Amino acid sequence: MEKREVSSTYDRVLRLTSLFGSVQALALLGSIIRTKIVTWLLGPTGWGLVSLLNSSVKLVSDSTNLGIPISGVRSMSEAAEENRLNEVRRIRTWSLLTAAAGLLLCLLAAPLLDSWTFSWGDHRLHFVCLSPVVALYALAGGETAILKGTQQIQPLARLSLWMVALSLVVSVPLYWLWGESAAVPVLLLMALGQWLLTLRWSTRCFPYRLHDYLHLHDLDGRRLVGLGMAFVLAGVMGSGAEFAVRSFLNNSGGQSVVGLYSAGYAMLVTYGSMVFASMETDFYPRLSASWHEGAGAVNTIVNRQSEVLLLLASPVALLLMVGLPLLLPLLYSGRFLPALGMMQVASLALFTRALKLPVAYMPLARGDSWFYLMMEAIYDVVMVSLVVSGYLHWGLTGTGYALLGASVFDLVLLWCCMGLRYGYRPSRSLLGCALFQLPIGVATWLAITHVETTWAYCLVSAVAVALSGGGTALILKLKIKKQQSQMIAL
Numbered sequence: 292m293e294k295r296e297v298s299s300t301y302d303r304v305l306r307l308t309s310l311f312g313s314v315q316a317l318a319l320l321g322s323i324i325r326t327k328i329v330t331w332l333l334g335p336t337g338w339g340l341v342s343l344l345n346s347s348v349k350l351v352s353d354s355t356n357l358g359i360p361i362s363g364v365r366s367m368s369e370a371a372e373e374n375r376l377n378e379v380r381r382i383r384t385w386s387l388l389t390a391a392a393g394l395l396l397c398l399l400a401a402p403l404l405d406s407w408t409f410s411w412g413d414h415r416l417h418f419v420c421l422s423p424v425v426a427l428y429a430l431a432g433g434e435t436a437i438l439k440g441t442q443q444i445q446p447l448a449r450l451s452l453w454m455v456a457l458s459l460v461v462s463v464p465l466y467w468l469w470g471e472s473a474a475v476p477v478l479l480l481m482a483l484g485q486w487l488l489t490l491r492w493s494t495r496c497f498p499y500r501l502h503d504y505l506h507l508h509d510l511d512g513r514r515l516v517g518l519g520m521a522f523v524l525a526g527v528m529g530s531g532a533e534f535a536v537r538s539f540l541n542n543s544g545g546q547s548v549v550g551l552y553s554a555g556y557a558m559l560v561t562y563g564s565m566v567f568a569s570m571e572t573d574f575y576p577r578l579s580a581s582w583h584e585g586a587g588a589v590n591t592i593v594n595r596q597s598e599v600l601l602l603l604a605s606p607v608a609l610l611l612m613v614g615l616p617l618l619l620p621l622l623y624s625g626r627f628l629p630a631l632g633m634m635q636v637a638s639l640a641l642f643t644r645a646l647k648l649p650v651a652y653m654p655l656a657r658g659d660s661w662f663y664l665m666m667e668a669i670y671d672v673v674m675v676s677l678v679v680s681g682y683l684h685w686g687l688t689g690t691g692y693a694l695l696g697a698s699v700f701d702l703v704l705l706w707c708c709m710g711l712r713y714g715y716r717p718s719r720s721l722l723g724c725a726l727f728q729l730p731i732g733v734a735t736w737l738a739i740t741h742v743e744t745t746w747a748y749c750l751v752s753a754v755a756v757a758l759s760g761g762g763t764a765l766i767l768k769l770k771i772k773k774q775q776s777q778m779i780a781l
Contacts, residue, residue, distance in 0.1 A: 301770045304574075304599045321455035323622050326557075328463050330623045335550030337471045342553035343541065344474055346534045347404050348397070348421050352428045353526030355393035358519025359385055360432030361655065367440020368576035379437055379497045385516065386433025390426035397422035408538060420475050427482035434486075434493040442576055446492035457484045521660030525667040532671040536678050540690075543682065551687060554623055555630040556694075559637055562611050566604040566641075570596075570648060578656040586714040589656075593649045594718040600645040601721070602767055605728040606760040608641035609735055613752035633691035635736060640698040642732050646725060647702040650709050657713065666708065670701045724766065731759050 330338055363382045397404075401418035408414070438447055461480045465473035490499065541549045574596050581588055611618070612635050619627050619634075654663035674697040681689030681696075709715040735755040742748050 301595055301774055304595055317452060321459055325459050325462060327622050329466050332466045335547040335626055338554060339546040339550035340471055341474050342549055343408050343537060346537055347408050348424050350530040350534050351397045352393060352425045353530045355396055356389045356429045356432055357516050358522025360436050361522045362519035363436030364439045364576055365579045367437055368579045382433050382436060386430050390429035393425035393429050394422045397425045417475055421478060424478050424482040427486045431486040431489045434489040437493050440576055450488055450492055453488050454485060521664040525664045528668055528671045532675050535675050539679055551627060551630040552690060554627050555634040562607060566600055566607055575652050578652060582656050590715055594721045596649040597646055598721050598724050601724050601728060602763040604641050604645040606756060606763055608638050609756050609759050612638040613739055629687060632688035636691040637694045639732055639736060640695045642729055643698040643702045647705050650705045653709050653713055673697050673700055727762055731755055
């Protein structure tokens with residue numbers, strides 16, 4: 292019991308969040324260099340093509356992996372030490388099976404994917420050539436689940452850095468030589484590299500011998516697969532939602548609009564990942580293993596994680612919001628400036644994401660996969676509907692309002708539903724942090740979108756970032772000091 296309490300302290304959450312945040316910051320630097328070069332080489336149209344191929348492959352991958360990358364984390368985190376090897380064999384066996392199924396489905400569905408994705412040309416051969424990518428994603432997903440479930444922190448951190456280096460080495464020369472024609476080879480090489488790198492780290496902990504797998508007793512994955520099926524459907528809906536949004540934008544506004552939207556969305560996700568990178572690696576396995584301690588312990592873990600995420604995400608979101616006029620031309624090119632309005636308002640969604648993400652993991656940790664599926668389905672329907680409506684009424688900026696509106700709706704829905712089902716209640720401390728940071732974010736957005744002079748813009752930006760960042764540092768320092776005093780007293 293004492294070990295669990297220590298594992299959910301503010302300093303542990305902050306330490307691991309900062310560790311993976313630092314890794315993501317280094318990864319971000321490499322990603323910035325890669326994105327800048329690739330978008331300069333391809334432009335919005337070529338970037339849109341890459342985005343469409345990526346979202347299509349992800350849709351097939353999420354449709355066929357049986358949720359092993361998620362359900363495997365939970366099963367590994369719950370496995371007793373002596374049974375862990377059996378669980379590793381089961382995860383790897385099912386990963387091989389789903390890899391074969393995904394490859395076959397992508398081959399057979401190539402004509403459908405072409406007709407759904409593109410309104411011009413014949414791209415069936417692209418999807419045929421990308422079918423091995425689906426298989427490699429499934430294999431890498433199984434190995435990553437093993438690393439996350441056993442909380443192999445350092446290998447996971449190193450894996451992230453190696454993947455960024457690989458993306459630079461592979462994508463930049465190929466796009467420079469062949470332009471848009473290199474999209475398929477880049478995706479293939481990146482998927483192969485990801486699998487090989489993940490396999491390297493996982494086999495150090497659990498050696499991979501092919502003759503140990505594909506045994507009949509390893510096919511008994513009813514619990515693993517049963518839990519994962521809801522994740523599959525949720526992943527299909529999530530990928531399908533992004534696929535639907537990009538297809539709609541492609542048909543309504545053209546491939547350049549898809550490129551602008553994808554660049555803006557990817558930038559928000561990339562910067563947000565600096566704060567949220569520790570969720571699947573540390574928080575999810577820890578929450579899964581601690582669920583049996585009762586609602587009080589679960590609430591404490593979720594609320595402390597939410598507090599740390601919100602306090603760290605708020606200055607990052609503000610820096611992104613106010614720095615976009617410089618970041619967009621710097622990271623992409625001046626041709627991506629039409630996405631500025633969309634990205635500035637959508638930056639506010641990072642605040643709500645910090646509040647809702649730990650709560651969204653509760654059904655996963657509990658094994659209540661179908662309830663998780665229902666939450667995801669509602670969000671996906673609302674998000675697609677709002678994005679379509681936002682674009683039709685206000686253009687690309689309207690999609691930013693839509694993403695923010697969908698995130699706020701999802702936060703309210705999750706807090707209400709998790710409260711009714713699991714007894715979750717946001718703590719007073721969490722609500723206090725939200726009441727401090729959220730008004731700063733909204734006021735900053737309102738100010739920078741109405742000021743007309745550069746000096747006023749810079750003044751508002753500096754005050755907002757200093758207030759949010761200073762408040763974060765002070766609050767975290769006081770919380771850690773108070774908790775250490777309580778532990779010494781005990």
